[in-house]
Amino acid sequence: MSSKKQHRIFFQGPIPAQKIADDIQKHAAKTNIGAHSIFLGQVRADELNGEKVVAIEYTAYELMVEEKMAVIREQFFEKYALTCMHIYHSLGRVAVGEICLFVFTSSAHRRDAIDACSEMVETIKKELPIWGKEICTNQSTVWKQNN
Amino acid sequence: MSSKKQHRIFFQGPIPAQKIADDIQKHAAKTNIGAHSIFLGQVRADELNGEKVVAIEYTAYELMVEEKMAVIREQFFEKYALTCMHIYHSLGRVAVGEICLFVFTSSAHRRDAIDACSEMVETIKKELPIWGKEICTNQSTVWKQNN
């Protein structure tokens, strides 16, 4: 792990749509890519005890996330023929309608990018020490639970 | 079919990264969405008989594509709990490194968007009367074959 480049995945606040466009554009130069798969998590206006969620506030055990991601990245590049993989997760407050997770995989042929992206979303939810606190209209808060 | 809104999927030339960002941004107002899944097809610099591909030129039986897509859309909205689904396919010339296919599905929970997007990519390749002609550096051309 120590020899691996640490990939920072955290992004302070919401992930702007413009960043997604810029990241896609950057890959135009990689002409061995035939397929990109992107997953975006968007904060949903759920209702909790009759109160609407207005934002989620994310915290994480950042050092552990980075160490885990280095191992996970390695596993994914072994399992899938990926050209590249970029992952961003918000920290701090992300309002309803904003993007909190951005997973971006690229490969020569479509199945690698698609399958890796799908598996990575599940892996992030299951394996990374990140917590979301849902903040409601009346300022009450509920710790998010993943399913 | 006749009662269904026809969704135009064709896009003249390459699909700009900025369009993708704009389309994502438009969905910020739909606060029942929790997940977006995006697939992008990018023209790859394959080598054919020792010549590099520089572009693909797409043609389609447009009327049949539109009629088929109306039926396929209906099937997907029945099968998956989607909030929305947008599909764009290029017509005409798309150079290496440019985007020729953009599939964008959104749902409250991630599996619907991810599974629908993945299945739609396969459906497009298999079911839509669209043809790609690969154009090489020496101007020779080869009709693309899907696998």
Add this chain to the structure above:
Amino acid sequence: MGIKVLFFGSVTDITQVGELSWDYCADTNILMKGLLGRFPALANKKYFLALNQQIIHENCQLKQGDTVAIMPPYSGG
């Protein structure tokens, strides 16, 4: 009106045109016989037929103004 015949993809390498008007004929078998007479190289092609935008797998009756498309395997995406 006759029959409108459309050609797509690599089939147009043989026909050199994307569309032509064909004298009315009773069914798709007769139409294809005529087309193969005019474009013999079609015999070596793999293709599907669509009648009025619907794929057909067997001989179909034709009526005036119908559209028949001769399409090689798809390669979109």
Add this chain to the structure above:
Amino acid sequence: MGIKVLFFGSVTDITQVGELSWDYCADTNILMKGLLGRFPALANKKYFLALNQQIIHENCQLKQGDTVAIMPPYSGG
């Protein structure tokens, strides 16, 4: 140096702090006994332990300067 203890997510609702220094103790069982004494509500929580960023499932020896994290189920994404 002692042991650095980190709290995350809903566990911080109980501890009110995200981090504290704890006197050195020999293993994680002893550490948790001490923490449960100080934060009795932890007993009703579901949580995992990580020792130096590695999830542990059983009692582990501790050494000076180790970091132990008390983490409720993850809810990222």
